[in-house]
Amino acid sequence: MLNRIDKLREILLSGSAALILSDVNRLYYSDFKSSAGALLITEHSAILFLDFRYYEAAVRSVDRSINVVRYSNLTESINAIINKESIKNIIIEDEFVTIARFDNLKNEINAEFTTDFKLSSKIMDFRMIKSDDEIERIKTAQKISEKSYKELLNYIKVGVSEKRLALELEHQLKINGAERLAFDIISISGKNTSLPHGVPSEKELCDGDFITFDFGAVYDGYHSDMTRTIALGYASDEMKEVYDIVLNAHKIASKAIKPSKWCSDVDKAAREYIRSFGYGEYFGHSTGHGVGLEIHEKPTVYHTNNQILKPGMVITNEPGIYLPDKFGVRIEDMYLVTENGFEDLAFIDKELLII
Numbered sequence: 360m361l362n363r364i365d366k367l368r369e370i371l372l373s374g375s376a377a378l379i380l381s382d383v384n385r386l387y388y389s390d391f392k393s394s395a396g397a398l399l400i401t402e403h404s405a406i407l408f409l410d411f412r413y414y415e416a417a418v419r420s421v422d423r424s425i426n427v428v429r430y431s432n433l434t435e436s437i438n439a440i441i442n443k444e445s446i447k448n449i450i451i452e453d454e455f456v457t458i459a460r461f462d463n464l465k466n467e468i469n470a471e472f473t474t475d476f477k478l479s480s481k482i483m484d485f486r487m488i489k490s491d492d493e494i495e496r497i498k499t500a501q502k503i504s505e506k507s508y509k510e511l512l513n514y515i516k517v518g519v520s521e522k523r524l525a526l527e528l529e530h531q532l533k534i535n536g537a538e539r540l541a542f543d544i545i546s547i548s549g550k551n552t553s554l555p556h557g558v559p560s561e562k563e564l565c566d567g568d569f570i571t572f573d574f575g576a577v578y579d580g581y582h583s584d585m586t587r588t589i590a591l592g593y594a595s596d597e598m599k600e601v602y603d604i605v606l607n608a609h610k611i612a613s614k615a616i617k618p619s620k621w622c623s624d625v626d627k628a629a630r631e632y633i634r635s636f637g638y639g640e641y642f643g644h645s646t647g648h649g650v651g652l653e654i655h656e657k658p659t660v661y662h663t664n665n666q667i668l669k670p671g672m673v674i675t676n677e678p679g680i681y682l683p684d685k686f687g688v689r690i691e692d693m694y695l696v697t698e699n700g701f702e703d704l705a706f707i708d709k710e711l712l713i714i
């Protein structure tokens with residue numbers, strides 16, 4: 360934690376402090392989850408302000424380099440530190456604090472707010488590069504997903520509804536150790552698979568359906584994300600052809616994942632391959648995104664993003680082709696950018712599975 364806080368201190372001007380108000384960034388800097396509170400990072404100290412509900416748990420678990428303070432009035436408690444350390448300027452998460460909250464803070468806190476400092480984006484840049492500990496948590500979340508998916512396969516048969524499968528997958532994810540779902544499970548079949556973010560319905564599985572599952576687990580705050588498309592009974596020639604194109608696009612994109620390449624290189628690799636078969640207009644989303652404390656983080660893996668890939672980034676690779684009123688295919692796994700290239704964080708086979 361100290362390492363992360365020190366990195367933030369490097370961007371603080373003398374006499375200023377960062378007031379972290381979002382739950383996710385407070386978790387990032389303290390490794391303590393709470394639905395309310397604040398973290399003040401000054402040149403000399405880090406203070407986690409929590410109310411009665413969280414105080415005792417935080418004192419037990421938070422790293423000793425962070426002082427835990429119990430508050431009844433948050434701004435009064437913050438002001439006490441500001442006065443003690445003679446803090447003149449405060450920076451806040453510009454993409455998180457609402458106008459109403461900002462008005463309150465300006466009125467109640469005894470320091471000036473620097474409004475042109477892009478703190479949200481700076482922290483997001485720090486969060487893009489995962490530590491070994493963060494990578495381990497993501498890998499554990501992925502292991503939970505894979506174990507659950509293997510169990511789920513036993514329930515796939517004609518007549519079972521999409522909703523029932525989503526429920527079974529959720530059950531498995533939680534039994535296998537997920538603290539919660541990474542996002543609402545996508546469990547869709549047949550024509551519904553042409554909807555990239557379709558919602559599970561009462562539709563029952565039929566012979567010859569494609570079935571798409573997009574899901575993930577959260578473990579110790581960190582998310583996993585994977586998508587598999589499988590066929591029930593048989594797959595038509597067109598289904599097999601589209602599946603192969605998506606699978607090859609996925610493989611080609613993964614080869615573009617290495618330090619010094621741009622996010623746009625990865626996206627273009629998948630996109631141009633899909634376009635070369637005439638399916639360009641049926642791949643309408645980006646090839647991937649960062650994953651970590653949130654399911655969607657920087658960097659966006661899209662053809663307009665010239666962010667350079669760096670070791671420690673975890674991104675998804677998830678090309679797809681969606682043919683309206685017919686079917687869709689998406690194959691998604693998370694990749695870790697390493698010194699020499701990439702590590703595929705998934706161990707579930709990507710070849711077409713016909714059950």
Ligand SMILES: [Mn+2]
Nearest residue numbers: 584675677691
């Ligand atoms: Mn994803």
